Amino acid sequence: MTEKKQQIRDYLAITVGTILIAFAIKNIFDPVSMVTGGISGAAIILKELWQVPLWLTNTVLNIPLFLAAFRMMGWQFIGRTLYSTAMLSAALYVLPEMGLVKEDMILSALFGGVLSGVGTGLVFLGGCTTGGTDMLAVLIRGRLRHYSSAQIMQVLDGGIVAAGALVFGIRPSLYAMIAIVCVSRVTDRLIEGMKFSKEAWIISKQDKEIAEAVMERLGRGVTSIKAVGMYSKEEKNLLFCVVSPKEIVKIKSIVREFDPHAFFVVSDAREVFGEGFIEKEDRIT
Structure with missing residues (x-):
């Protein structure tokens, strides 16, 4: 705009x-x-x-x-x-x-x-x-x-x-x-x-497939973070993605499609700045 x-x-x-x-x-x-x-x-x-x-x-x-x-x-x-x-x-x-x-x-x-x-x-x-x-x-x-x-x-x-x-x-x-x-x-x-958005955290062995599907179908960026399970000592990739509230349903569907047993956390993001969200901070003048 x-x-x-x-x-x-x-x-x-x-x-x-x-x-x-x-x-x-x-x-x-x-x-x-x-x-x-x-x-x-x-x-x-x-x-x-x-x-x-x-x-x-x-x-x-x-x-x-x-x-x-x-x-x-x-x-x-x-x-x-x-x-x-x-x-x-x-x-x-x-x-x-x-x-x-x-x-x-x-x-x-x-x-x-x-x-x-x-x-x-x-x-x-x-x-x-x-x-x-x-x-x-x-x-x-x-x-x-x-x-x-x-x-x-x-x-x-x-x-x-x-x-x-x-x-x-x-x-x-x-x-x-x-x-x-x-x-x-x-x-x-x-x-x-x-300004309200949702953030999704996903741990899955099918992390690459899930990330590609989110990027292709929703056009949203996905970040992969290296993580270690403290109980299993197993190295895993933690996926992080921010989407609009209505898109979180599609994210859930994609995760279930590739890995029904994935660990999936959804939380609120009050304000998100950057491409696809708020481009500049609001000014009260």
């Missing part, structure tokens, strides 16, 4: 992701006063207190963050995050209000969490974030280097959720916790699903 096509795919993912996040904020979380942290949570609070539109709060609170980030780290750091933040504000302004789940708090927490999680995952896969507390955490870490960005962001989001509890009461905040867990789980699953 050319760099231009990859950029188009990234920006498409960012656009769709920000629209999904905006929809969840405006039509699910806001109607039931569910503050899930971040700038969006602060926007829901300000709307309740002073009737400030969601899109306006998202824009105004992010402007000083971007100016500070640009001054401290330059344009390269801001990158696509500026686009995603602008898209989020635009989507919050343009999207119509629809009472989908109304007063059902459980449905709001679950459906909103899933929708926002998918959107957040797409934005991350596009190589950026939606700004807000993510960027603020990075800026604060410039002063407090003994804390990680994740730790600082947890404190910031926790403070916003606590503020939501003061404004709306404890009940919506407890449901917001469910939504936060859903967002985190769905985001992680989406990201892992795009």
Whole structure:
């Protein structure tokens, strides 16, 4: 894939992701006063207190963050995050209000969490974030280097959720916790699903035949490693191969075809870089 096509795919993912996040904020979380942290949570609070539109709060609170980030780290750091933040504000302004789940708090927490999680995952896969507390955490870490960005962001989001509890009461905040867990789980699953692979370890006397079949039928590389059985003291060849999840079934079939008694181990590979897999490391900018 050319760099231009990859950029188009990234920006498409960012656009769709920000629209999904905006929809969840405006039509699910806001109607039931569910503050899930971040700038969006602060926007829901300000709307309740002073009737400030969601899109306006998202824009105004992010402007000083971007100016500070640009001054401290330059344009390269801001990158696509500026686009995603602008898209989020635009989507919050343009999207119509629809009472989908109304007063059902459980449905709001679950459906909103899933929708926002998918959107957040797409934005991350596009190589950026939606700004807000993510960027603020990075800026604060410039002063407090003994804390990680994740730790600082947890404190910031926790403070916003606590503020939501003061404004709306404890009940919506407890449901917001469910939504936060859903967002985190769905985001992680989406990201892992795009990078998830399987690794196969095979010990067999028919190692050459198995390796040739895998390379010819699946087009995957196979590495042979010299090994010694500590019990039998016998020298063996250990085959190592990384494939996609759907290809592991074909690997099993090939192994059974040549050696039904082969020792075969399958494990998860969270991220695989190289030919046939991820060609370059993702950048969150």
